[in-house]
Amino acid sequence: MKRILTVAMVALLSACSSQIQLPDISDVLPNQELDRSMYLRGDFNLWDAETQYEFAQVAPALYQAQVKFSTPGKVYEFKIADMDWSAGYNCGFSEQDPTGQALTLGQSVTADCDTTYNYFSFTPAIKGSYIVSIDYSDYDQPKVTITKK
Numbered sequence: 001m002k003r004i005l006t007v008a009m010v011a012l013l014s015a016c017s018s019q020i021q022l023p024d025i026s027d028v029l030p031n032q033e034l035d036r037s038m039y040l041r042g043d044f045n046l047w048d049a050e051t052q053y054e055f056a057q058v059a060p061a062l063y064q065a066q067v068k069f070s071t072p073g074k075v076y077e078f079k080i081a082d083m084d085w086s087a088g089y090n091c092g093f094s095e096q097d098p099t100g101q102a103l104t105l106g107q108s109v110t111a112d113c114d115t116t117y118n119y120f121s122f123t124p125a126i127k128g129s130y131i132v133s134i135d136y137s138d139y140d141q142p143k144v145t146i147t148k149k
Contacts, residue, residue, distance in 0.1 A: 034057075036086075036089065037049075037082065037083065038054070038055040038082055038134070039065070039080070039082070040053040040067055040078055040080060041053070041078060041081050042078025042079065042119070043077050053067060055080070055134065058133075061135060062133060062135050064132065064133045064134075065080075066129055066132075067130055068127075069122075072127050073125075074123065074124075075121050076124070077120070077121050078120055079091060080113075080144065089113060090114065091111040091112065091113040091134065091144070093111065093118045093120055094111060094112040094115075095112065095118065096110065100144075101119075103120055103144070103145075103146045105147060106145065110143060122146055128148060128149065130146055130148055130149060131146070131149050132144065133145045133146075
């Protein structure tokens with residue numbers, strides 16, 4: 001009798017497990033790799049797309065660029081954009097959150113990547129190197145953050 005119950009349980013469990021479909025990992029984690037190079041472009045580099053200010057992927061959906069601000073108290077203006085200022089790749093502050101124009105260390109703000117004039121601004125308290133990050137975890141509302149290196 002025990003043997004019949006064991007065989008029945010094994011058959012039942014194997015039947016149940018064959019019905020379970022595990023999701024493909026690519027369906028769970030969104031693919032947020034950019035299909036082009038993005039640059040930190042601002043008044044510190046005459047708004048050019050320079051390789052020293054190119055964003056590098058540091059984690060899934062997270063890109064960073066380093067910039068040196070040498071004048072404390074100066075308002076630096078910048079955007080994140082591709083080589084051609086293309087629609088969808090021309091990121092400035094979102095008018096949905098106009099307080100995001102002036103970045104504060106460590107606080108992320110929503111970017112609008114279809115904007116022409118909405119540049120970010122940052123006023124460093126001390127001179128030094130800073131990291132600008134853009135997080136595409138939510139591709140329609142990327143988040144921009146600045147931190148001190």
